[in-house]
Amino acid sequence: MLEIRELKVGFPGQGKITWVVRGSFFSAAAxxxxxxxxxxxxxxxxxxxALTGLLPPEAVAAGKMIFLQQTFNFTKREQWQKIRGREIGLVLQDPAGSLNPLYPVGRAVWEALCYHLNYSEKKAKQEAERIFSALGILPAAKRVRQYPHQLSGGLKQRVMLAAAICCRPKVLIADEPTTALDVTVQAQILKLLYSYVEEQxxxxxxxxxxxxxIAQMAARVLVMCGGVIVEDASVYELFRQPLHPYTQLLLASQPRLDRNMLHTLPPGTAAAAAGxxxxxxxxxxxxxxxxCLTEEPRLKIMTPGRKVCCHYPLV
Ligand SMILES: Nc1ncnc2c1ncn2[C@@H]1O[C@H](COP(=O)(O)OP(=O)(O)O)[C@@H](O)[C@H]1O
Ligand code: SF4
Ligand SMILES: [Mg+2]
Incomplete structure (x- = not known):
């Protein structure tokens, strides 16, 4: 359904481009x-x-996205205008920063419906209420007219989700959608995301x-380090036996109830190290x-459905 080929993102400066995404290949199925x-x-x-055509203006990008039998070129961001919000929805970490404080929150939904699906204003407002209800933003008739400061963080994230899914996109990109929320609210938002994937x-x-x-939600996972996909595996396999040294450290650095020692990744960002x-x-x-110092490893297939980018995988 969605295929990404050799995606690169970089920032120009001091006569060169620093690549922060360095040639990603991946796909996601319906x-x-x-x-x-x-x-x-x-x-x-x-x-x-990049996947939503919203890179900062100073960024440069390369590579292709194949979606809906069409090829989108990452160098041509204007190609995303007709699909963003319609076929590809985006949910971000910071709902407060993404909602306009001067507008009632329902507007994020009804504007999208009018713009992409040619709804009349009346019909779009009715639909916004219906979607608010379905996502538990209650009482919906009152909530659509409220302003962002009148809603809790969890409700604001539900509004962002409503805006992202109201046109029923085939692909949803969620970037840290629950990071700013407390654990109970986090679970509710993840459940709503999961229901959308199943229903649509x-x-x-x-x-x-x-x-x-990731372990709770995903079947497959890509591990990124310094702009490179270093491992691509099923969640089960990844947790059972990480093959990339970075993945091994990442797993070891997660706090766990059954372990009283907290391992941490060695300091220094990978991107800074990326020569x-x-x-x-x-x-x-x-x-x-x-x-390892002279030759860049390539993502290679280890077993069906499992790839790793390392000269000496941990087999
Ligand atoms: N506008 C920018 N100019 C230069 N570098 C940037 C800019 N935005 C992000 N970066 C750099 O791109 C790298 C990747 O950032 P990002 O994709 O936001 O990381 P992540 O989401 O994994 O935390 C970081 O090293 C960051 O410093
Ligand atoms: S290529 Fe070498 S340095 Fe890189 S992760 Fe593998 S073993 Fe470590
Ligand atoms: Mg981020």
Missing amino acids: GEVLGIVGESGSGKSMTAL RAALVLISHDLGV EEGCVFANRCQYRRQK
């Missing part, structure tokens, strides 16, 4: 929840923004730095050998 996990600065949000057979690309969220040659994880990897 009804699939694809997780993307990785530490802060690994390129997850830039991937989400949509593909959900769920981005999180939290492996717990032109060699492995992005080389300066933090305990398994590093000479080849």
Whole structure:
């Protein structure tokens, strides 16, 4: 349903481009929840923004997206205008920052319906109320007319979700959708996302730095480090036996109730370490050998459905 080929995102400066997404290949099928996990600065949000044509103006991008039997070129952002909000929905981490404080929250939904589906204003407002009800933003008739400051963080995130799904997109991109919320509200939002995927057979690309969220929701996961997809595996296989040294450390750095020692990733961001040659994880990897410093590893197939980008995977 959605196929990404050699996505690159970079920022020009000091006479060169610093690539923060360095040639990603992946796909997501109808009804699939694809997780993307990785530490802060690994390129997850830039991937989400590229997929929705919303990269910052100073960013440069390359590569292709195949979607709805059409090819979209990441160099041509205007191609996304007709599909963003209609065929591809985006849910961001910060609902407060994404909702206009001067407008009633219902407007985020009814404007999308008028713009993409040519609804009349009256019909769009009725539909906004229906969607608010379905997502538990109650009482819906009152809520659509309220302003962002009158809603809790959890309700604001539901409004963002309502705006993202009101045109029934085939693909939803959710970038840290629950990071700012408390655990109970987080579970409710994840459940709503999951129901949408099931009901509409949509593909959900769920981005999180939290492996717990990914494990709960996704069947397959991409692990990102320094702008590179270093591992692509089913969630089950990834947790059972991580093959990339970075994934191994990422799993070990998650707090767990059955372990009283908290492992942490060695300091230093992967992106800062990403040179032109060699492995992005080389300066933090305990398994590093000479080849890792001079030759960039490629994502290679280990077993069906499992890929890893390392010269010396942990098999
Ligand atoms: N406007 C920008 N100019 C230059 N670098 C940027 C800009 N925005 C993000 N970056 C860099 O891109 C890298 C990836 O960022 P991001 O995708 O937001 O990471 P993540 O979402 O995984 O935490 C980071 O190293 C960040 O510093
Ligand atoms: S390629 Fe080398 S440095 Fe990179 S993760 Fe694999 S073993 Fe470590
Ligand atoms: Mg991010």
